[in-house]
Amino acid sequence: MLMIWESQDIANCIEESVLSFCQKFDNKLASIKMAQPPPGFAFAQQQQQPQWMAKPAANNCPPGLEYLTQIDQVLVHQIVDLLEAFTAFEVSNRYVIKNIMGQQVYFAFEESGTCMRQCCGPQRGFILHIMDNFNQEVMRINRDFKCCSGNSCCAFLQHCAQEISIEAPVGTVVGFVVQEFSLLGPVYSIRNENNQEVLRLEGPTCFCPGMFFCDHEFKLMSANGSQQKCLQPQIILEFNFRWTWT
Numbered sequence: 373m374l375m376i377w378e379s380q381d382i383a384n385c386i387e388e389s390v391l392s393f394c395q396k397f398d399n400k401l402a403s404i405k406m407a408q409p410p411p412g413f414a415f416a417q418q419q420q421q422p423q424w425m426a427k428p429a430a431n432n433c434p435p436g437l438e439y440l441t442q443i444d445q446v447l448v449h450q451i452v453d454l455l456e457a458f459t460a461f462e463v464s465n466r467y468v469i470k471n472i473m474g475q476q477v478y479f480a481f482e483e484s485g486t487c488m489r490q491c492c493g494p495q496r497g498f499i500l501h502i503m504d505n506f507n508q509e510v511m512r513i514n515r516d517f518k519c520c521s522g523n524s525c526c527a528f529l530q531h532c533a534q535e536i537s538i539e540a541p542v543g544t545v546v547g548f549v550v551q552e553f554s555l556l557g558p559v560y561s562i563r564n565e566n567n568q569e570v571l572r573l574e575g576p577t578c579f580c581p582g583m584f585f586c587d588h589e590f591k592l593m594s595a596n597g598s599q600q601k602c603l604q605p606q607i608i609l610e611f612n613f614r615w616t617w618t
Contacts, residue, residue: 436510
């Protein structure tokens with residue numbers, strides 16, 4: 373137990389040092405940059421007249437999420453940046469979210485520091501802004517930087533478990549997704565605003581790196597039935613992550 377607490381203190385010290393350095397670096401970089409429009413505005417301007425999905429009417433739904441009541445499948449396409457593709461210089465990620473008919477439902481862009489992206493890679497902290505076709509932010513996803521996160525085998529340690537919070541509308545936390553300890557594959561606990569588990573997301577046992585262009589299937593499971601021991605977890609949905617060339 374003492375060793376765990378010491379490792380947490382060391383990780384906290386490392387995280388604070390990295391965050392402090394990256395903040396100073398980004399502030400210095402911002403001072404020499406010319407004024408630029410907000411990322412969302414710039415991203416919207418780059419779209420070449422996308423075909424947007426018509427906004428449906430829905431009751432008892434957070435503003436901007438009415439689209440999700442009419443679809444049962446979404447396609448998420450990452451916008452490839454040529455600078456990153458040819459130089460490996462990490463840029464802020466951007467995504468187009470479409471329905472099965474190819475109509476754009478949302479677009480999303482990452483907010484993170486330049487230094488954090490280059491030095492921390494997948495472990496970096498970020499804010500993901502999800503915008504509708506009226507350029508209004510309808511959802512916000514936050515993830516803090518954790519220096520040792522990403523490996524499911526170490527997720528029993530707090531500073532090694534990835535965690536995101538979801539706000540919809542912005543300013544109202546509606547849930548969390550927390551990485552859990554696993555020796556076989558990625559497992560995530562989906563929790564409500566009170567941090568109580570409601571669903572589980574389980575990934576494949578063999579998870580090959582993205583460089584091999586593998587397809588991965590994730591299963592959305594019911595909660596483990598700890599309050600009703602006679603119930604077994606059951607599959608609710610299956611997600612397929614596939615590599616495509618567009």
